[in-house]
Amino acid sequence: MSVPSVTTEAVDPVPGAAAPHLPQQPDLVQLLTPEGERVEHPDYPLEIGDEELRGLYRDLVLVRRWDVEATALQRQGELGIWASLLGQEAAQIGAGRAMAADDMAFPTYREHGVAWVRGVDPLHVISLFRGVDNGGWDPVATGFNLYTVVIGAQTLHATGYAMGLQRDGAETATLAFLGDGATSQGEVNEAMIWAASFSAPVVFFCQNNQYAISVPLERQSRVPLYQRAAGFGFPGVRVDGNDVLAVLAVTRAALQAAREGQGPTFVEAFTYRMGAHTTSDDPTRYRLASELEEWKLRDPIARVKAHLSRSGTADQEFFDAVEAEADELAARIRKGTLEMPDPPGTAMFDRVYAEQTPHLAAQQQAFEAYQASFEGAGS
8 A cells, every 4th residue: 555645735834923723634634523523535544443443542541541640650759750642642542553563663752652552561661760770661572662762863773673674574664753853853864864765664653742842843844744755755644643543544554555665654643742841841931821722622532532422332331431440550550650669779780781791790890889888877
């Protein structure tokens, strides 16, 4: 399946202008309106059963509850920091559910929804933000690489991995996640050049949440981000990032095209970060409350719930059961977080190399001697 390239021109607002509205078709692929009405798109048909629809709703609700609980834990001093996904659930769940079992995802530090659908235990993500480890999951077993805090670096990892798959003759693909701010990074542009030059089976999935921390999108790009792909020589498409069905359809098509040897695709999920960039950020300093209220009307969970209700696909008993499951998940996350033991200081030496080098062993001995020098102090 080939991925259509959207060529219709669009004009973004100038710096200082009002918040951009969702662009109209054909710029934006949408299958579910903010009111929960199912619509069709000629290039991205999607056949989906009732059980899968209910499953997507469950994913969205549980991931948001995980995010809310983690934010509360950070505010209470139990996590060092937290990067919220509030408002971006549909982009992540849709993209994650579009992946095949053998595909590999390369996340930033915010893809908790993708981690969820790839089977990563939320506590293995929480442990990273608590400072217990660097992430407790197995990337190979889950098809979900460890979080990357260095902005944009994961796109290089994804492209290199995809080129390796290509040379091994594997019919699989990689999915590289990035934010709109990362498109200004050199690593991202270098990754796209390599991906285009070698027709690597990688999909660049950009969650355009409108702000690179405090810098609005219109100060970073003179054109919509998906149009940048044409400059690298591969397709770009803009999808309603708050529409889980559209994201699922577009990402599924892009990944299939990559597996079939058609090369990379750039997917711009047009969404909005309803929370802070991280818990160390104060978004009220750079954006208006009215802008946030406008985007709340496009809430990705509310539109799926509306669709399920209107179509008779789910009843109140189902919604209550999902909420009860969310309560149980939040309780497990809180209990598990509070019970996490602090690792010994020497743990940082354990997994530097498969076999410890003499130089590293000397460093560990020096560190242990330094720690021992404090024993009995103050007693």
